[in-house]
Amino acid sequence: MTCEExxxxxxxxxxxxxxxxxxxxxxxxxxxxxxxxxxxxxxxxMFGALDEAEMIPAAGALEESRMELRRRLAHSQNPIRRSxxxxxxxxxxxxxxHFAPGIAQxxxxxxxxxxxxxxxxxxxxxxxxxxxxxxxxxxxxxxxVRYVEPTSPGRVQIVVDETHQxxxxxxxxxxxxxxxxxxxxxxPSDAGLRVESVDLLKNNSQSAEIRKxxxxxxxxxxxxxxxxxxxxxxxxxxxxxxxxxxxxxxxxKDDNPGVRTQVIDxxxxxxxxxAMVGVLQELMEKExxxxxxxxxxxxxxxxxxxxxxx
Amino acid sequence: xDEAELIRxxxxxxxxxxxxxxxxxxxxxxxxxxxLLRSPEEANDIYQEAFLRVFKNLHTFRFDCSFHTWLYRIxxxxxxxxxxxxxxxxxxxxxxxxxxxVLDRMDTVEERRADGNPERQLExxxxxxxxxxxLGGLTPRERAVFEMRHYQGMRLRTIGEVMGTSEEAxxxxxxxxxxxxxxALGDFV
Numbered sequence: 001m002t003c004e005e006x007x008x009x010x011x012x013x014x015x016x017x018x019x020x021x022x023x024x025x026x027x028x029x030x031x032x033x034x035x036x037x038x039x040x041x042x043x044x045x046m047f048g049a050l051d052e053a054e055m056i057p058a059a060g061a062l063e064e065s066r067m068e069l070r071r072r073l074a075h076s077q078n079p080i081r082r083s084x085x086x087x088x089x090x091x092x093x094x095x096x097x098h099f100a101p102g103i104a105q106x107x108x109x110x111x112x113x114x115x116x117x118x119x120x121x122x123x124x125x126x127x128x129x130x131x132x133x134x135x136x137x138x139x140x141x142x143x144x145v146r147y148v149e150p151t152s153p154g155r156v157q158i159v160v161d162e163t164h165q166x167x168x169x170x171x172x173x174x175x176x177x178x179x180x181x182x183x184x185x186x187x188p189s190d191a192g193l194r195v196e197s198v199d200l201l202k203n204n205s206q207s208a209e210i211r212k213x214x215x216x217x218x219x220x221x222x223x224x225x226x227x228x229x230x231x232x233x234x235x236x237x238x239x240x241x242x243x244x245x246x247x248x249x250x251x252x253k254d255d256n257p258g259v260r261t262q263v264i265d266x267x268x269x270x271x272x273x274x275a276m277v278g279v280l281q282e283l284m285e286k287e288x289x290x291x292x293x294x295x296x297x298x299x300x301x302x303x304x305x306x307x308x309x310x
Numbered sequence: 311x312d313e314a315e316l317i318r319x320x321x322x323x324x325x326x327x328x329x330x331x332x333x334x335x336x337x338x339x340x341x342x343x344x345x346l347l348r349s350p351e352e353a354n355d356i357y358q359e360a361f362l363r364v365f366k367n368l369h370t371f372r373f374d375c376s377f378h379t380w381l382y383r384i385x386x387x388x389x390x391x392x393x394x395x396x397x398x399x400x401x402x403x404x405x406x407x408x409x410x411x412v413l414d415r416m417d418t419v420e421e422r423r424a425d426g427n428p429e430r431q432l433e434x435x436x437x438x439x440x441x442x443x444x445l446g447g448l449t450p451r452e453r454a455v456f457e458m459r460h461y462q463g464m465r466l467r468t469i470g471e472v473m474g475t476s477e478e479a480x481x482x483x484x485x486x487x488x489x490x491x492x493x494a495l496g497d498f499v
Contacts, residue, residue: 011488015459017466017481046495047460052434053441054461057344057353062337065357069332072358073325073365191311192333199337222312225334291465 001025006036010043016265020294172200182213191223198226202233211237215246224256231262238266248279257289264292268299277305317377321369328368332361335378338462339385346389346457347396348442356392360385375471382464382472386454393450437495444494452487455480 001009006029012018013026030036144161151157170177184197198217201210210233217230227250237243244267251263264283267276280296284307287293300307311319311327313334319327339360343353363384371380445453454473458464464472470480 008485011485012481015466015484017459017484042496043492046492049437049495050441050460050491053438055345055348057340058350061344061350061354062340065340065354066332066336068354069358069361070329072362073328076362076365189311190330191313191316192330195334196337223334224313 001029003029003033003036006030006033007039010040013040014043014047016291020298023298172204178204178207178210182210185213185217185226191226194221194223194226195229198229198233202229205233205237211243215243218250219246224259227254227256227259228262231259231266235266238269251279252283257292260287260289260292264295268295274303277303281305281307313377314373317368317371317373321371328365331377332364335381336361339381342382342385342457342462343389345461346454347392348445352392356385356388359388379468379471382458382468383474386458386472390450390454393453440495441491444491447494448487448490452483452490455483456487456491459484 006026009018009022009026013023018026030040145158147159149157149159168177168180172178172181178201181197181201184193185201187193187197194217198214198221202214205211205214214230214233218227218234221227221230231250234243234247238247247263247267251260251267254260254263277300280300284293284296284300287296297307311330313331316327316331316334320331336357340353340357343356343360344350347353347356360381364381371377445456448456451473455469458469458472459466466480466484467477469484470477473480
């Protein structure tokens with residue numbers, strides 16, 4: 001490869017976007033050419049400057065955008081909306097009003113009157129009023145009737161489970177905040193919450209407890225977004241034996257090629273130890289992602305190990 | 311619920327599932343739009359429009375490509391349109407006239423580096439404006455490819471899918487963008 005070709009390829013080389021063969025040619029040329037090594041150093045400096053110029057949305061901007069979206073969605077007609085029995089009743093009335101406004105309005109009004117009369121006659125008093133609402137009226141975020149039990153004639157006892165919301169704010173270094181984030185990071189019902197919690201926790205990965213939670217998320221979270229965030233937090237601990245073991249296991253079993261790609265980059269970025277040979281050979285047997293295969297192949301060749309097991 | 315389950319639930323009208331789906335990607339969408347347009351207001355407009363379009367068209371998503379690619383296709387098209395309109399209007403400057411004088415809209419955007427050293431701040435400021443200038447000189451397509459590769463870390467193959475072109479075309483685009491930047495920033499770094 002000539003100097004001109006090498007320099008032309010430098011950005012793609014730094015982005016890891018060259019083919020295995022092209023990358024080899026660039027590296028071979030670089031070993032022999034001081035001028036191109038200097039050009040590479042300049043290219044890296046430019047990349048660094050561009051990194052620094054990245055614009056991060058201001059704090060709170062994301063939350064404001066989310067709130068606005070929530071408002072706009074509330075006013076937007078859901079294209080596929082589950083219709084409840086009440087929607088169906090309402091839709092029925094709407095159609096009638098549309099086709100025959102005069103008669104249907106009278107019929108609709110009469111139907112509502114009958115419905116109200118029947119409800120007042122048939123429904124127990126407890127549903128229409130005169131029930132103790134103190135605990136329910138405390139504005140819980142969610143409430144659910146756990147069970148109902150008739151007590152005396154005409155009366156009933158209802159047990160309601162309630163969830164109350166509280167707003168807590170504090171420093172990310174605060175242990176109680178961290179504990180809440182650690183709990184949220186494992187919430188099985190909300191992947192978005194887990195992504196955000198892990199994203200916040202990853203900045204405090206010096207803490208052994210948080211690191212443990214990140215390793216757990218990386219190995220067990222069903223959502224690839226969460227696993228990638230956890231991986232991000234573990235990058236600086238790639239040489240730590242426990243983290244390395246977790247990374248190795250993830251490399252062999254994670255079904256997301258994006259996660260595996262980042263893991264392989266992390267595992268092979270520094271010194272290669274002999275224990276890696278077996279792992280990489282095992283990976284080569286089953287890996288179908290060309291980038292990961294290429295990285296494996298390259299490291300194995302650098303370690304003078306065979307690409308396959310025999 | 312994993313992503314595919316969230317999409318299916320949202321397609322059935324589950325609002326909570328849709329919100330969770332939004333939360334999986336909205337941070338990077340806002341970041342991409344902020345970087346591409348270098349205007350917080352326009353970035354928010356893109357964010358709103360993109361997710362409203364997703365909401366309205368999610369029932370047509372058939373898992374032919376990844377949801378990420380589908381979403382980014384919407385976002386990049388919106389950003390490209392905004393950049394093209396801006397080129398026409400020649401509104402690249404982030405300065406706006408207000409009743410209180412001229413304000414820089416980018417003051418409301420956080421920079422990566424916060425350094426107390428005044429000399430470094432000045433250098434950084436100069437470099438920032440030079441980079442702004444170079445980015446403004448790129449074609450909308452070059453800029454989008456560069457942003458997605460450099461700041462979002464997306465592979466060229468995925469960028470090609472998002473932009474509706476080949477990996478090779480995305481590579482050429484990135485190549486042209488970095489060449490222009492090298493020419494403009496060479497004496498700075």
